[in-house]
Amino acid sequence: MQKSKSELQTEIKKRIAVIKFWDRVFLIIGLLSTLVGLVLLFTLMADLFVNGFPRLSYKFLSSFPSRFPEEAGILSAWAGSFLVLLVTALASIPLGIAAGIYLEEYARKNWLTDIIEINIANLAGVPSIVYGLLALGLFVYFFKFGESILTGGLALALLILPMVIMATREAIRAIPNSIREASYALGATKWQTVQSHIIPYSTGGILTGVIIGLSRAIGETAPIITVGALTFIAFLPTSPFSSEFPFISFKWLFDPFTVMPIQMFNWVSRPQQEFQLNAAAAGIVLMIMTLLMNGLAIYIRYRFRRKIKW
């Protein structure tokens, strides 16, 4: 028997209603999943702020750690973090960029470069403590750099090196081949092309990768503990500037140090409630540092995107 037109119509409407119901179900599931992440993160940050905010003051930033929680501060911790990160940046940026440029522009594409590529991606996933062990063996025992800022910085440099290499390669790959050909067609050599096109046009992407890497490094604890950072330190490293000739000193590289996450860990593990508040306050400072670095990365990316659109 033939169905009437109106019957067909209602059937279609019913099916649409069922399909739309599932549409809505998925919308709700998706929304809830997003909220779980956001709400948890927000609660964590709010908790940190409520606990730590009252402790934040200039004195907190400018004091050394102390037995008395209300006198304790994070001067040695943030100075240590800053110097370690400086070493990390100075070591990982040139190495990572040079390796990335070599792999993209110079190396022939064959099975060997494929293996190198896969291994770099794998290295980015190696647990950070393994890098700590490597640094302990290589820098502390073999090169005898000691349990120093230099060792800590180099350990973190190893850790973020794969990230810097990958960011460099991706940024370089985004440059259209027509730009390379234009440069070569004008008689430029490989190095001239790299120097005046490849590097400038990929700087935005590279810097973004470097900063994201550094903001990961600043929060790393495991490798730093492994190479023997101190947990309590009440003095600053030697100043890099001196009043006598040659005015610049590199002695600080070999000084013992602590960093922000270790200082936090130290405070959290104490029984007194007041130290917990100090840990929360240090957490806020660390988080602000990370957010500022990520913000800078986003800004740089935005600036370069506006100038260079392929």
Next chain:
Amino acid sequence: MVKELKAEVKKLNFYYGSLHALKEINLPIERRKVTALIGPSGCGKTTFLRCFNRMHDLYPHNRYEGEITLYPDNINIISPEIDPIEIRMQISMVFQKPNPFPKSIYENVAYGLRVRGVSKRAVLDEKVEKSLRGAALWDEVKDRLNHLAFDLSGGQQQRLCIARALATDPRILLFDEPTSALDPTATSKIEELIIQLKDEVTIIIVTHNMQQAARVSDYTAFMYLGEIVEYDKTDRIFTAPSNKLTEEYITGRFG
């Protein structure tokens, strides 16, 4: 009128790995004339053009055989003993899609000179102006030389690329379908420009567009499957081709 050759292709063969892309090509390139290469897609016109400035050397597994002699100094462009950079310094190229550098208009034109070590501001200024005038772009950009080249329209960008190629006083200027990404107005400007430029430089142009070949070129070579089927004066090719295949292509029966 005495014919004068700028270059001569003799028994050129070219291979992409094991693919024999150009077969036994012989072709004279007349001095200060426009030679057009026409033919259906995949016939090897662009591959052939890119032999003249050794672009194929940028990628592995490419191999040339035969000779492209550049006159008057009788050097073989594709000889492995000759550095491709030496060739590219004398033979410029304009690509299919405008590909200016994401730098200022000025720096785009000056780049070829900078590569050659020219850094005196006065020399650069003069050359940049001369090249932009040569590419009929000077009046449009003279007040914003430090603006980004990407701010220009597509047609202007392509003329900028022509200026960039002219700045180094090339002996041959290669055009690889220079108008395929442009609208008709921009296209006719580029065509006028090509006709003007042949007073100073020898031009080889690859084009998909037969009317374009007829409008701008003095000589035309019709290519098919990696070979040159016919070469003659452009008006002869388009009015009385001697080869059946050429005639069929010209009349639009294939391609």
